[in-house]
Amino acid sequence: QVQLVESGGGLVQAGGSLRLSCAASGRTFSYAMGWFRQAPGKEREFVAAIRWSGDSTRYTDSVKGRFTISRDNAKNTVYLQMNSLGPEDTAVYYCASTSLMIMSTASNAYNYWGQGTQVTVSS
Numbered sequence: 213q214v215q216l217v218e219s220g221g222g223l224v225q226a227g228g229s230l231r232l233s234c235a236a237s238g239r240t241f242s243y244a245m246g247w248f249r250q251a252p253g254k255e256r257e258f259v260a261a262i263r264w265s266g267d268s269t270r271y272t273d274s275v276k277g278r279f280t281i282s283r284d285n286a287k288n289t290v291y292l293q294m295n296s297l298g299p300e301d302t303a304v305y306y307c308a309s310t311s312l313m314i315m316s317t318a319s320n321a322y323n324y325w326g327q328g329t330q331v332t333v334s335s
Contacts (some may be wrong), residue, residue, distance in 0.1 A: 214238040214324040216307045221329030224297055228333070232292040234307030234326060244315050245290045246322060247281060249303035249331075256306070260292060261315035270315040274300075297333045304328040 220232040234245065246261035260281040261270045269281050280293040290307060308322035316322070 214243065214309050216309060216324055216326035218305065218307045218326040218329040221305060221331045223332045223334065226298050226333055226335050228297050229293070229295045230297065230331060232294065232305055232307075232329060232331075234290040234292075236288045236290070236307075236309065243309040244312060245281075245283065246308045246310065246315065247290075247292045248306045248308060248319055248322075249301075250306070250328075251303040254303075256319050258317040258319070259305070261317070262290065263313070263315060268315065270317070272317070294331070297331075299333050299335045302331060302333050304330050 215237045217235045220230060224230055243264050244261055247259040248256050249259050250256040258272050259275055260279055262281045262283055266283050278296045283290045306328045307326040309324045310322045312321055
């Protein structure tokens with residue numbers, strides 16, 4: 213079992229930054245971690261993923277160059293640094309873990325999910 217708790221969401225003006233955190237507990241070894249988001253009326257979409265070893269990351273095209281996923285294994289925490297935010301980034305952001313070693317973009321590849329944190333970007 214893995215428990216995930218996100219934090220760091222909030223309201224920010226366009227062009228601003230936020231850093232999301234995802235604290236993991238339980239059996240966290242060797243898991244890849246991902247961030248997904250879901251805007252109102254839209255399907256949940258992949259944002260970024262990182263191997264638990266931290267040696268590889270993956271991003272959806274719309275956030276490349278603006279978002280950075282990282283991890284601190286000592287704290288069992290994964291971060292999502294979000295810069296140059298725009299209204300299109302408004303969504304509930306979810307942290308997820310997978311028992312797979314690959315950084316899948318498919319939500320059904322992830323076994324455990326956090327409760328989500330709201331990010332709202334005003335124009």
